Amino acid sequence: MGKSDQYFPNAELWDPHRWESMADPKDGEREKMDYGYGLLSTGADSTYLPFGAGRHRCIGEQFAYLQLSIVLIVMVREFRLRNEDAWNLISEDYWRNRLAGFSSFQISHDNYRDAGS
Ligand code: HEM
Numbered sequence: 501m502g503k504s505d506q507y508f509p510n511a512e513l514w515d516p517h518r519w520e521s522m523a524d525p526k527d528g529e530r531e532k533m534d535y536g537y538g539l540l541s542t543g544a545d546s547t548y549l550p551f552g553a554g555r556h557r558c559i560g561e562q563f564a565y566l567q568l569s570i571v572l573i574v575m576v577r578e579f580r581l582r583n584e585d586a587w588n589l590i591s592e593d594y595w596r597n598r599l600a601g602f603s604s605f606q607i608s609h610d611n612y613r614d615a616g617s
Pocket of ligand 1 (some may be wrong): 552
């Protein structure tokens with residue numbers, strides 16, 4: 501379903517902006533179910549199901565998001581990232597980056613601690 505154009509236009513295209521215009525299921529009335537340990541959102545009212553839906557829906561979703569946030573925070577805090585060969589290809593304009601092709605970027609890094617800053 502996650503790769504179906506019926507639910508996600510241009511499903512095969514990596515397009516982070518798609519989420520800007522899609523309604524957040526959390527905004528609407530979500531399907532709730534009590535499996536015996538309290539009323540829970542099943543996630544079954546959404547076509548976006550990275551953590552599954554229903555009774556066996558992932559219990560680690562919030563923990564996974566926390567871990568991913570920490571990884572990103574540590575990388576930004578510890579490293580100065582730069583594009584080795586084609587610095588001027590990196591643009592804040594997402595579409596220019598898309599046209600340039602992310603695969604042409606070679607990112608290298610300095611560790612702030614090694615630099616003594
Ligand atoms: C990006 C990270 C993760 C993704 C994409 C993910 C995805 C999923 C999905 C799709 C299911 C449902 C499987 C099914 O319906 O049969 C699931 C179940 C489960 N996940 Fe995750 N998961 C992630 C991280 C975690 C973490 C960090 C934990 C625990 C610390 C965890 C614990 C579980 C458990 C215990 C189940 C089984 C729940 C049940 O059967 O009642 N997951 N996960």
